[in-house]
Amino acid sequence: MDRLIGKIALVTGAAQGIGLAVAQAFASEGAVVFAGDVQTGKEAEGIKPVRLDVSSSDDWQSVVAEIIATHGRIDVLVNNAGIVACYEPVHGTDIESWQRVLAVNLTGSFLGMQAVLPFMRRAKQGSIINFSSIWGNVGVPGAAAYNAAKGGVRNMTKNAAVTYAPENVRVNSVHPGLIRTPLVEAQSDDMNGGIIASTPMGRMGTPHEVAAGCVFLASDEASFVTGSELVIDGGYLAQ
Template sequence: MSRLTGKVAIVTGAGRGIGRSIAEVFAREGASVVATSRGSDADQLGGRPGLEYQQLDVAKDADWQRVVADVLDRHGRIDVLANNAGIITYQPVHELTVEDWERVVAINQTGTWLGMRAVLPAMLGQGSGSIINVSSIWGSAAVAGGHAYHATKGAVRNMSKNAAITYAQNGIRVNSLHPGFISTPLTDAQDPEVNDYVVGQTPMGRAGKPEEIAQGAVFLASDDSSFMTGAELVIDGGYLAQ
């Protein structure tokens, strides 16, 4: 498999779950991958063929500037950004604290914006690039609670469309990826009743696997999707079709 041969990619939230799978599948497809996370949970990715690890708090502009400068210094280009890092809470509006609101917005929304802003100058200079912003089915539909998560993932959806039309003439494609319920450490830590409900509402009757999302990310990163920008790639077992 070599759909990403020669491409340089940055993947955020790569310590576990969907982000880790995206990083690993990108590398298998031939990309040089900089796998990032806020903590040290992805450092074991370093040393594998095509994979290296860097610490990155997506909510900090200084971290983005450091990582992007380093990648450009060593690789000379950035072809793909997979903005995957995210967190979720399930507080309804009247129970959501300012602190929790700001934390979710900082990581899910501001982090996505900072990532795009950091890599776009390089992509503009080379006249090409693919940005994949991971939203969610909850960027288009609702579940009880989850107010801040809905707000940020809906924002990611529309931020992606704006960037897509802004940079379409510059050879830069921007698409959003919308997973349904995926079995990851993030969802494993949720209330089992919430998980059972969402899986029960999924027409295919099961949770998705991280690699099923990663394969969609490969498509968006590759030249196979060369006429695709501003789109929403939904991988959700049929949930949003209802």
């Protein structure tokens, strides 16, 4: 289990759910993982929790400076942190909710890339994995802010991929469907049931199934993969 051996990685939203599964999977494959979150995570072998509010430029600069001071480089960034916060359509979304959802889901990924890119470009190598969603590809009634943010992540990823490909910095997006996480479990049974009913595989995915895809994108096995969308959704978008 050494697909990421020696790599230095930063994973956001890593205190629970998909982010925690990604951090654990990376560590099990030999990476040194900094697990960023606004919540206090648990330290484990290969995983160091760090406080990181992804909507704060100061937090990003502080965390990345710590990683560079300790290890001299950063090889992988996983921009996983995200919130829904508001399930309303455009006409029912207040500006505060709109701004908060975009600040975490879209601006957070932007700030993360800005923070690590100088070091990846200097090293002429790096892998950035941005979390979009199936709702970054297609519309869903309500959740206008989340739809907008995840659609923005999708195209921002492609922009970065073509911009930094000549410097061997790869940027890809991951598009999960309904995954069994605390965020999803807080949604109504009717909402989750409707998505499951529209999913050909007829079930939720697990965080570990998503983490497995991230291990590939972070590894040297994906050395010719950039600007791609890794869809992990049980067939939802195939319809």
